[in-house]
Amino acid sequence: MSDALPIEVSSPTPLLELRGISKEFPGVKALDDVSFAVYPGEVHMLLGENGAGKSSLMKVLCGAYGADAGEFFYKGEKVAITSTADAQKLGIAVIFQEFSLVPYLDIAQNIFLGREPKGRIPGTIDRRKILADAKRVLDTIGFDIDPSTTVDKLGVAQQQMVEIAKAISQDARILVMDEPTAALSDRETELLFALIARLKADGVAIVYISHRMAEVFALGDRITVLRDGRRIDGVRPADVTPDQLVRMMVGRNVDMTYPRHFADKPGELLLEVKGLTAPTGISDINIEVRRGEIVGLCGLVGSGRSEVARAIFGADPMTSGEIIFDGKSISGEPDLAARRGIALIPESRKSEGLALLRSVSDNLVVSALRKLFPSGLFDQRRAQRTADGLIRQLRIATPSARQTVGLLSGGNQQKVVIGKWLAAGSKLFIFDEPTRGIDIGAKSEIFALIDRLVADGAAALMISSEQIEICHVCDRAYVMREGRIAGHLTRNELTEENIVRLGMHHA
C-alpha cells in the first residue's frame, strides 16, 4: 500500500520522505513496504497497535536500524541513511521510547554526549561552556534543574525531560518523539506541548508516536496509521473520529468506554493497610480493598504511589503499620505476598517485570511455578500449553511462546507481565501504570480483563497517571500527596477535577 501522498499539504516537497521501507527480524516482518513523509512545521502523528512497527520505522529513519529495502529522500533528493551519524547530519533527532541516558554522567554531559565543547587542551572538555549550554537548553524546555546533577539521581519523569533536552539541543529539523509523555505528569506534559508549538512555529517537523487519543487530536496535523508493519492510511485529525482511528489501528471495532460491571455491593474485605509507614517516604497510609472492587490510587508523579504498592507487596521494607490480607497479617519478602495471592505489575516492565533474554513462555509461568507444578517437578510441555493459552487470551503478538520476550514490542511485553500473574491465580492485583505504553485495543482488553477478574471475586488496586482511566474503571480511589493519603473519592465523587484538586499542594 505505497500509494502516493494521501492528502494535499502546504509545502510541495516533504522535508523527509521514506519510500517502500521493509524491515524483517527473525520471525517478524516489522515493516512491510511502508512509505512515510514529513513536512516542515507539522506534527505528524504515528499511530498503531503495540508491535505495529512504529518504533522500528523511527529507528530506520534515524539510522539505528538498517532497512532491508526502501529509499530516503531529503528535500526531494535521494539520500542514504545507514547510520545515526548520517541521520544527525540531516538534522534528525530522536527521543527514544527506551531511555538512552548514561546513569553516572551528569545532565550536561548526557545532553551533549558526542558533541562536547572542546577545551583548550586537545581531547578535553570545556566544562564551563558545557554547563552553560546545558542550562540554556534546559531553560528553553522549562526544566529547572542543576545541569551538574548526575542522571542516576533523577526520577523517570526527570529523565524524560533530559531526553527531550538532549534532542532539542541538536537544533534538529526533524524531531521524532516516541511516546514522550508516557512517563510525564500533567505539568510536564503541558511544558512539552508548549515546546512543540514553539518548534512548529520555527518550521521543525515533528513525528509523534502516542497511544493517547487526546494527544492525537490536540497536537496532530496529520496522522499515519500502521498495522502489522504495513501502512494502513494517512488522514487529518479533522476528518476522522477516534472510533474510526481505532478501527484503522486494530482492524475491528473497539469499545473505548471501558465498560465496567460495577459491583452493587462490595464483597468482603481483602486488603487492609493500617498506618503503613516506610523509609521510602510514605507515612500513615490507610487503605482498604474489598473483593470485586477496583480501587484507584492517584496523585502526582512523586507522590509515593509506587512506594505504597511496593511496600504492600513486600518489595520495600516498612518501618511501622500493618498489612492484613485475607484476614491474616503479612510482612516479609515478595515471595510471601505472592504466595498469599498478591500480584504486583511493576512500573518498569523492562527492569522489574521481565527477564528480557528468556522466552515468553518462561516469563509467563515464572510466578505460577508452584501452582502449576505442585509436585515441584517442572514440565516444559505443560508450561508451554499454559503460555499458549495466555498468549491467546491476552492476544500477545509474538511469533511463538519460544520467542525471546525482549524482542516483543513494549505493549506486548506489558501483557506478558500481567499474564504471569493471571497464571499464578492471584487474588489482589496491584497495577502500577498498567497501560503505560499500551495501545488502545490492548488497553480496553486489559480493562475488560481486570473487570472479569474482579467480577470473579478478585480485587485490584490501580495506579495510573491517566486520570480518565481511573474515573472510567475504578469503584473508588485514594488520592496521594507527598507520601500521605490526601483523600478518598467514592464512585460518585470520582472526577478528574476532584483528583487534581486533592492531589495538588494547595488543596
Add this chain to the structure above:
Amino acid sequence: MTDISKEAIMPPRSFLSQDAIQVFYRLLAALLICAVLAVLSDSFLSLGNILNVLRQASLTFFIASGLTLVVLTAGLDLSVGANVALSACIAGTVIHKTGSPALGILTGLACGGIVGLLNGIMVTALRIPSFIATYGMLWVLNGLTYWYMAGETLHGFPAGFRQIGSGYLFGLPIPVYLLLVFLGIGTFFAQRTIWGQEIYAIGANPVAARLSGIPVARRLLLVYAVSGLMAGLASIIFLSRLNSAEADIGESLTLPAIAAVLIGGTSLFGGVGTVFGTFIGALILTLVLNGMNLLSVSANWQPLVTGIIVILAVWLDMKTRRRTQ
C-alpha cells in the same frame, strides 16, 4: 482478525530447544577433538584411555557442576578450589583420627557445604558481589588450610575408602558412575524442577525474579551451598583417589572448573546454560590435556593451547547461538 495475520508470521517451530542445539554443537566439537587425537595417537582410542579421560574429567565436573548453578544465577564462586583443599584436609584428619571413612565423608561434605553457605550469606545478606565475596573467601580458606596443615601432608587411608576414587565396578571406574549420577541429578535439578526454573529466572533478571515472587535470597543460598557441597564431594574423591592431601591442592582446580563451565556454554551473565554442557566442557578440557600428554607436547605450550581452546569454544558457541535464534 489480527490473530490470523500474526499466526502467519510465526516461523515453523524448531523441534529442538536452543539448549539442546548448543549441547549438540559441543558434542560435535568434542568428537572432532577425539577424531584428531585418534589420528595423531594410536593409544587414544583404547578403552583404557577413554575410561581414563572420563575419570579425569569427573573431578573437574564435580566442582564445575555446582559452579554451573552459581554461574546460572549470574554469580561466580572463586573459592571452590580452596574449599576442596580445606574440606579434603579436614575430612582426611577425621578419617585418621576416628578411623571411620563415613564420618570423614560427612565432615568433608559438611565443611564444603558450610563454606558454600557462608558464600551465599555474603552474597545475599551482606550484598557483596559474588566475584569479590568468594575471592575474599578464597584467601580466608587458604589461610585456614595453611594454618591447619602447617606444611604437612595427610596420607594413607583405609582401602575401602580408597575404592571410591580408584575402584572399579563391572569394569568401569567408580568415579565414572558418580559422574553419571551427578550429571543426571544436576540436569534433572536444573531442567525438571521448579527450583531449577527459578534459578534460571534469577540469573536472567534478579529484580524481576524477586518481584515475581521467587524467594531469591533463599535460592541463592541454596545454589552457593550446593556449589560448596559439590566442592566437598570433589574433596572426598580427591582424597580417596590420591590417598593423600595437602594445603595447596586447590590452586590448580578453580580455573579449569570455571573454564569447563564457560566452554560448556553457560553464560556469565546468568540465565543461560546447562549442566550437561558443563560436562562436555570438562570433557573437552581433559581431552586436550590428555592429548598433549599422549603426544608429549612440551609443557611450555600447554597454557597457550588451553587459552586458545577456551576462546574458540565460546566464540563458536556465540556464532551458533546467533544463527539459530
Add this chain to the structure above:
Amino acid sequence: DGETIAVFTKNQTNPFFQTVRVGADSMAKTLNAKTLQYIPTKPDSIPEQLSQIEDVVVKKPSAIVFTPVDYKAMVPGVEKINEAKIPVVNITDRSAGGKFLSFVGADDYSLGLETARFLLKTLGGKGNIVIIEGVKGSLTNVDRVRGFNDALKEAPGAKLLASQPGNYQRLQALQVMENLMQSNSQIDGVLAANDAMAVGAIEALDGANRKAKVIGINGTKEAIDAIKSGKLLASGDYNGFAQGCLGTMMAIRSLRNQPVISEIVLKPTVITKDNYQPFDVPLEQRTCPTFEDAGKLGAK
C-alpha cells in the same frame, strides 16, 4: 642471647619448607634466640618476597636466614639486605648474587643424579623410564631433571619414554601418569622431581594394576611411609631439617663472633628400604647437628 633471626622460605604448602622452618626454630631455641618466619602468602611469589625483604629491612632483625623463591630474581633483594648491613645466610637454593655469610644447601643436581642412579641400578641398567617434572623454570626442577638425564646417559640400556610436567602437584602427576600409561604399555621406572608427584604416580600405577619402580625427592614423611611399605623405591633426601638448623646456627654464631663455615653442601642421601629408620621420626623429635657434625656433613 635473644637475637631475632628472620627466616625466609618459599611457601607454606610444601612439606619440605616446613622441615626447614622446624629445624631453624629448633636450633634457635637451643641457642636462646628467636625466629620470625617470612613466607609469601602466594606460594613462590617473587614480588611478595621482595616486599617482605623491604619490610624486614625496616624491622632490622639481628640476622637473616634466606631461601630465595627464585635464585636469580631475588638478587636485588639480597643486595638490599647487604646494604642494610644485616648478616644473611643463604640456604637451600644458591642465590645468583649478593654477599652471604655462609651457604647451606644441598646439590639438586647430584640429588637427581644419585636417586636416578639408584633406580637404574635396581632395574639392572635397562628398562623404559618416564620423568615427571616439577614447575618449569624453577632452579630445583632444572637441576634435578638434569641429574635424572645424566644418570640415564650412563645407562645405555634404559630408554626415556617421555618427560612431562606435573608442576610438583600430586593430582597433575597422577593424571600425567595415567595418560602416559595409555601410550606406553611397558613402563619400568618413574623419576619424579618431588615426593608428592612420586606418590601421585604410584596411585596411578596402583589404579591400573601396573608395577613400576618409582623414586621421588625430598624425604618427606609420606615418602618414608611409602618406602617402608615397599611402594616407593627411594627418595633423595634434601635434609631440610639440617639446612634449617645449620643456616640458623651459622647466623647466630656470626653474631656471637664465633667461627662459621662458609659453605656446607649436604651430601645427598638416597633413602631406601635399608636406611630409612633415622628419617622415620617426627620432626619435633629430631635433633639438630652440632657444629662439629656440620664440619663433617659437607664442608668443602
Add this chain to the structure above:
Amino acid sequence: MREAAVASEPNPLQRIPGVAIVLVLLIALFGAIAPGFLSVANLSNVLVQSTILTMLALPMTLIIMTEGLDLSMGAVLTLTSLCVAIVSLATKSMLLGLGAGLLVGVAFGTVNGWLVAILGIPPFVATLGTLGMAQGLSLIVSDGQSVVGIPHSVRDIYSATLVGIPVPIVMALVTYAAFHGLLYHTRFGTYIFALGGNREALRYAGLSPNRLLIAVYAIGGAMAGIAGLLMTARMNSGHPTAGLGLEFDAIAAVAVGGTSFERGNGWLLGTLLGVLSVGVLRNGLNLISLPSSVQVASVGVLVIVALFLDGLRSRA
C-alpha cells in the same frame, strides 16, 4: 517548576567511607602497634611496593567501568617484563626494552579489546583465554628460565630518586594524574562512563563503542607494559612467573575502592585508596610478625569488610 534532586550530595563523597575508613583504621592500628610502621623509610616502602599494583588497578578500574574485566593483566605483565629483560639484554638499551614491553602489552590489550568488542566474547572468557596465551608465550620466550644480566639502566628505574622521591612513586603519581585527567576531563573519559552505563547512547551519538572499548583494553595492555618494566627493574631480571595472579589483586583493589561492577559506576581515587589498603595491610602484618596463615587470610577479610561497609552505606 523546580525539581528537587533526590540526593544532592556529590557522588564521590557518598562512597568515600568504605575504603577510606578501612585505610585510616589500618594506618592508626599499625601506627600504634607496629614499631617502625610510621617511619619515613617504611611508608616509602609501602608506597613503592604499591606502584606496580597501582599501574594495573587504574586501567582495571576503567575496564571494569565498561562492565568488563581483564584477567590477563598479570600474565601479560609477566610477558612484557620478560620482553623488557630480553630486549634490553640484547640491545643494552632500557628504552628499547620499554618499547618492546609496551608493544607487546598494547598488542595483547588490543587483542583483548578485539575479542570483547568485535567478536563479542564476554570479557571474563576472552581474557581468561589470553591469560593462558600470555602465560604460554612467557614460558616459550624464556624457555622457563630467568633472564638475567640486564643493563643497570633498567634496574636504576626502581632504585633511583627524583628530588628525593623514589622514581616508582613519581611514576605512579604521574599515572594517577593522567588517569584522573583522562577519566574526568576528556571526551574519551566521558565515553568510558557511557560504555558501561549505556552503550546504545554512544551509538546514537554517532560514536563507535567498539573502537572505544578496544582503546580501553589497549590502555590496560600499555599499563601492563610499563608495569612490566618496573617489575623487571625490581627483580633486576625477567622471570616467567613473576606477575601471575596480580590481576586478582588489582580487581580486589578496584572493588575495595568502591567501583561497582555495573552501569559504569567507577571511582579512581577509591582504587588508589584500595591499593594502599592492601599495601598497608601486608606491610603492617609483616612488621608485627603475625603467623603467615593470618596474613594469607587477611586480604580476604579486608576485601569482605570493605565491601560490607560499602553495602551498609548504600542501604542506609
